[in-house]
Amino acid sequence: MTTDRDSSFVDRVSRQGEEALGKIAEELVGNPFVSGAVSRALEAREKAAQAQEAALGALNIPSAADVERVTRRLRSVSQRLESIEDTLDRLEDRLATPAPKVRTAKKPAAKKPAAKKP
Numbered sequence: 001m002t003t004d005r006d007s008s009f010v011d012r013v014s015r016q017g018e019e020a021l022g023k024i025a026e027e028l029v030g031n032p033f034v035s036g037a038v039s040r041a042l043e044a045r046e047k048a049a050q051a052q053e054a055a056l057g058a059l060n061i062p063s064a065a066d067v068e069r070v071t072r073r074l075r076s077v078s079q080r081l082e083s084i085e086d087t088l089d090r091l092e093d094r095l096a097t098p099a100p101k102v103r104t105a106k107k108p109a110a111k112k113p114a115a116k117k118p
Contacts, residue, residue, distance in 0.1 A: 053065070
C-alpha cells in the first residue's frame with residue numbers, strides 16, 4: 001500500500017514538474033527579448049562557421065564539409081571497385097572451369113594428289 005501511495009506521489013510531482021517546465025518554455029518562446037537573443041546567437045554561429053571555413057581555405061586546410069565530401073566519394077569509388085572485383089572473380093571462375101567438349105564428326109582426310117611419273 002505504501003508503494004502505491006509513493007508511486008502516485010512521484011507521478012503527481014513528476015506531472016506537476018513537467019507542466020511547470022512547459023509553462024516556462026512557452027513564456028520564454030513568447031518573450032521577444034529571448035527569441036531575439038536566440039536568433040542573434042544562431043546568426044553569430046553561422047557567421048563564425050563561415051569565417052572558420054574561409055580561414056581554413058586561406059590556409060589550404062580542408063574543412064569538415066570538404067572531408068565529408070571526399071569521404072563520400074571514396075566510399076562510392078570503393079563500392080564500384082568491389083563490384084568490379086566481384087565481376088572479375090566470376091569471370092575468372094568461369095574461365096577456370098573447362099568448357100565441355102562438343103563432339104563433331106571428323107571429316108575424312110583429303111587425299112594427296114598422286115605424283116605424276118615422268
